[in-house]
Amino acid sequence: MTQLLKGKKGIIFGALDEQSIAWKVAERAAEEGATFVLTNAPIAMRMGEINKLAEKCNAQIIPADATSDEDLSKLFTSATEILGGKIDFVLHSIGMSPNVRKARPYTDLNYDFFHKTIDVSAMSLHRVLQAAYKQDALNEWASVVALSYIAAQRTFPDYSDMAEAKAMLESVARSFGFHYGKAKKVRVNTISQSPTWTTAGSGVPGFKEFFNYADSMSPLGNASAIDCANYCLSLFSDYTRMVTMQNLFHDGGFSNMGINAAMVAAQSE
């Protein structure tokens, strides 16, 4: 069996539990021959679930808060030491909005929370890239992937201030993608994923109905976490070397749909 990521070294952010998209990426990356370190916010380690994943994937865990430049700098230093060289792929799978968590209406946002949403969910991508850039920690043709959502382009009211965070995340991928591509041939992309049953996903109000709506609207149905993991691997691989600065929809076709017959029929019921 060929191993798509044989010999590649990576850092995977955001595996919280078995449902996490990052968890699936780690499992699949290990199967495809990659070696990597796992990282998450120190507070997320308390659940202890990540230890099971680390054991399964033969990976070390380095705690890092993605809003701390100090943590991120240490992370890249330790990861290159542990893995014995520069990094070939990074998964940014991080998102959190205190406004969503505390059910603040969009017309009554708390701005301290809003700052936190942006810092954790979007500026963190810039911080990760800047930490890597300053240490020259990534190999040429390395691939950085962050996970986004279509609320960056279109309004999904319950997604609240996460919409602004995702718009910024995608913009950072383009902007840093230019600079890192020019300097080191490093690629930076976002994957805009279908609604997925995870801790972050199901925290959005009305998630179940919305999940079902997107599923029935998309000709292929919603993309699952494992499908997303496989797409991430393709972007980490050498088969996508010329793909950079893109936001790539991975949503079963949802993003190009207007209406379909089933949705029209449902209106006359």
Ligand SMILES: NC(=O)c1ccc[n+]([C@@H]2O[C@H](COP(=O)([O-])OP(=O)(O)OC[C@H]3O[C@@H](n4cnc5c(N)ncnc54)[C@H](O)[C@@H]3O)[C@@H](O)[C@H]2O)c1
């Ligand atoms: N689930 C969905 O419906 C969906 C759809 C599209 C995009 N996404 C995106 O996918 C990514 C992964 O989310 P998920 O659905 O797997 O949920 P998840 O809850 O399993 O993952 C979110 C992760 O972010 C981590 N995190 C939060 N604050 C952090 C910090 N300060 N530093 C480091 N890590 C921190 C959490 O510990 C957790 O591991 C997020 O960017 C999310 O917005 C999810």
